[in-house]
Amino acid sequence: MARIPDYVKVIDLPSGRRYEVRPEVTGTGDKRRQKRKRFTTLKEAVDHYTAIAGDRGRGIHVAPSELTVQDAVDSWLLGQRIRSKTMSAYVTSLRPIVDHLGNRPVQSITKDDIEAVVQALRTGTSKMGAWNAPTKLKKSARTVRSKWAATSINPMLARTRSIFDDLVNQGIVVRNVAALVKSLPVEKAEMHTLDGDQVITLLDATAHDPFAIAWLLAVYGLRRGEILAVDIDKDFDLDANTIRVDESRIAVAGGSVTGATKTATSTRTLPMPEDLARAVRRERKRHAALKLLLGSKWTGTGLLVVDEFGNPPHPDTLTTAWRRALANAGLPHVRLHDARHSCATLMHLNRVPVVVIAAWLGHQDPGFTLRTYAHSTNDALAEAAAMLGTITARKTKDAQ
Structure with missing residues (x-):
């Protein structure tokens, strides 16, 4: 018969013998804590105890926590130093996560849980909850969200990754499961402007x-x-x-x-x-x-x-x-924001230097201005084609 380690307590119950272990699960800054657990076999008890002891020795053990997803989201939002409009956007993007998983302990969340939220948003089956819900909605308002596009889902995933990254840094979870969920592909929408x-x-x-x-x-x-x-x-x-x-x-x-x-x-x-x-x-x-x-x-x-x-x-x-x-x-x-794009594009097409356009619009990076706002119109493309045509026509004449 295998020797029973000192850290294993044998308990005989009417239902049979149990093997009890109490590994230390003290978290950072906490008082000393032990977590009692019983098993039907000695091997299970020893494996459980040694796994936790090994993780603690390597500095990767995470103490059990009852912190819920909603609590984690609230705490993360409280620590952000952002404008009111940005905060409102963050809350809106995180509502599906809280509505679906808010009552769950963060330590129980898996990649599949977050994938399920994404799938519900893509199919239009995401149910609305009460967390930060709009207060002016009528009682008859819909309780299920319309389908979300990738441009809405991806910001939700980005915020969720940040929250779980913060939880990892605090030692509350072992790894960032949200980082395992891939963003959805996004086709850049064509920008429309006024000529x-x-x-x-x-x-x-x-x-x-x-x-x-x-x-x-x-x-x-x-x-x-x-x-x-x-x-x-x-x-x-x-x-x-x-x-x-x-x-x-x-x-x-x-x-x-x-x-x-x-x-x-x-x-x-x-x-x-x-x-x-x-x-x-x-x-x-x-x-x-x-x-x-x-x-x-x-x-x-x-x-x-x-x-x-x-x-x-x-x-x-x-x-x-x-x-x-x-x-x-x-x-x-x-x-309405496309009027701003129109302004930048018209200035660019009239050969205003990009650095000047950036200063006019209040941009710090002229490169961003060029990438975002300077869109060629059909007239500009026609002008470019005509210019190229004069070059190739001259080359043809020279060849003759």
Whole structure:
């Protein structure tokens, strides 16, 4: 009969003999802890004990933890130093993970568990839970998510990998199981822009629109948040003909907030073209006339872009108004942010140096500007073809 090690306790029960071991499972910074476990065979008990002892000796043992996925996500989010809009995006991307796995201990999560979340999102069978759920949804709102595209699933996976990487660093889990889940392939969507004639059509069609000044700033390359945060007085120097961009108003849960610009280089002072300066003067007169007409009903915020009562629109309201403006002008739909792309592309096609375009848009890296915004249009491609044609035609003549 095999010798029974000192760390194994033999217990005779009515149901049969059991072998009990109590390996030490003390975590980092914890008081000394032992985890009792019983087995029906001596070999199982010895194997269990020696496996834990070996892991502890190599410094790779992880103490049992009841930390749940939801707790881990909440803790990770609390440690992020990010803007409100980015935080909102993180929460939205992580909701399926918490809804599916939130009550599970993080130590029980496997690659297959996360793959199941991905599959549910791809097939449109992901059930919605209560964690950070929108508070304004009606009771009759749907309880199952629509299908998510790869462009939405991949950010969820990226955040989940970061959370499990943090858990590994804390010694709570042995390895990052989320890192084993591959991202989905993404086809880069074609970017749609307005050409010069379409820009003129839009501005002419919306000349009397309450948000006409917003559309002008959009095609001058300002971000939506920057447009909404511009102050009608302090951000314009009509003597020097400059506009100062130093704040951004962004959508968050329950409304919008004004804060710093997206990056340090986004804070910038730009020279104003004369037509923009004239538009600002007209807008100041419009504000003054409406204030006189409405009296106490006029909401004085000091912001440039306001509705007919002086109220600044919610960022999403401006986006909806942009869609309507394009439709009323008979123009194809492009996103409001695509007006910024249009600005960069038109400048690039008119041979404005990339470093200048980057400074205008508030980019730190001109290479990013070139990769992201400088898209050739059909006219530019035709011009390139004509140029190549003159070269090859000359070569043919020389050969003759």
